[in-house]
Amino acid sequence: MTGPRDPFAGRPVAVVDDPTRLTTHDTGHLTLPLHLDGSTHAAWDLTRRWARQEVAETVLTEAGDPDDVIRYVDRDTLLSHWAQLALPRRVRARWEHAHPTLTAPRNPSPDRGTPDAVPAPAA
Numbered sequence: 001m002t003g004p005r006d007p008f009a010g011r012p013v014a015v016v017d018d019p020t021r022l023t024t025h026d027t028g029h030l031t032l033p034l035h036l037d038g039s040t041h042a043a044w045d046l047t048r049r050w051a052r053q054e055v056a057e058t059v060l061t062e063a064g065d066p067d068d069v070i071r072y073v074d075r076d077t078l079l080s081h082w083a084q085l086a087l088p089r090r091v092r093a094r095w096e097h098a099h100p101t102l103t104a105p106r107n108p109s110p111d112r113g114t115p116d117a118v119p120a121p122a123a
Contacts (some may be wrong), residue, residue, distance in 0.1 A: 014063040022075035
């Protein structure tokens, strides 16, 4: 009989010591390096909240170096929309263990830029 799965098991997770060190990325386009995103996605439109969230999800899941998190993850997305990020259990557990304030209730900040919706899948 095995016990419950260790949420910290698996690949390394890059956790920054102070999430407020992250910068704001809410303009322009971003192409992630191949070690973080090997997909054929050309560039993320950072004026769209859903794109900032997808960048955060990708980087938090794939990064092994905290510098990648600091460089690419939008601070407001991480701090204000933490609960909405689709993250593997091991990533969420490590971040919440290191930064318990992420689980505190917050009022999401208003979206910057134009209203956006998650694009529908291509037919």
